[in-house]
Amino acid sequence: MKESRIERIISLTKKAGIIRSRDLDEYGIPREYLRRLCDRGVLERQARGIYTLRGAEITEHHSLVQACKRTPKGVICLLSALRFHGLTTQSPFEIWMAIDRKARLPKVEGVPLHVVRFSGRALTEGIERHRIEGVDVSVYCPAKTVADCFKYRNKIGLDVALEALRECRRERRCTMDDLWRFAKVCRVANVMRPYLEAM
Numbered sequence: 093m094k095e096s097r098i099e100r101i102i103s104l105t106k107k108a109g110i111i112r113s114r115d116l117d118e119y120g121i122p123r124e125y126l127r128r129l130c131d132r133g134v135l136e137r138q139a140r141g142i143y144t145l146r147g148a149e150i151t152e153h154h155s156l157v158q159a160c161k162r163t164p165k166g167v168i169c170l171l172s173a174l175r176f177h178g179l180t181t182q183s184p185f186e187i188w189m190a191i192d193r194k195a196r197l198p199k200v201e202g203v204p205l206h207v208v209r210f211s212g213r214a215l216t217e218g219i220e221r222h223r224i225e226g227v228d229v230s231v232y233c234p235a236k237t238v239a240d241c242f243k244y245r246n247k248i249g250l251d252v253a254l255e256a257l258r259e260c261r262r263e264r265r266c267t268m269d270d271l272w273r274f275a276k277v278c279r280v281a282n283v284m285r286p287y288l289e290a291m
Contacts, residue, residue: 109226
């Protein structure tokens with residue numbers, strides 16, 4: 093193996109936190125190098141096509157990082173976004189991810205994914221970007237997440253949406269104006285109105 097290619101792979105992985113096999117294509121490096129580096133104990137295979145440096149610091153949000161690396165246009169939503177923001181006692185075993193209504197269903201090996209299809213402003217507004225393990229992770233902000241929970245209350249339960257709303261307000265994670273704005277974006281203003289007026 094040429095050392096220059098090995099050094100390039102290591103530096104790319106250090107910089108990105110996670111490297112995909114297809115990331116090597118633009119550098120003209122054969123994907124076989126990843127397997128060899130795994131055999132030598134330099135890299136660890138996290139899932140199909142996803143590698144990290146052996147011994148790299150793994151955070152509690154590692155599964156979010158893996159999901160976002162495999163689905164770059166996806167956004168962490170609903171239960172996973174609530175958990176990320178610390179607004180729920182729920183601990184989902186799946187990563188809840190929003191993708192465009194017309195997007196191809198992602199295949200993410202090793203990470204249980206629950207895909208929800210959003211469209212228009214419901215997909216594009218309220219996105220925060222967080223840098224975790226060297227990867228940009230897109231997550232809906234607390235107010236947008238609360239509105240999404242009301243929109244999908246039949247899937248996740250009204251009790252979860254109400255808990256999220258209470259926690260969001262108690263911890264002052266957003267304003268009433270933010271909640272109203274995203275209630276309108278998600279078309280659940282009439283559903284949320286009595287709960288917001290009671291606060």
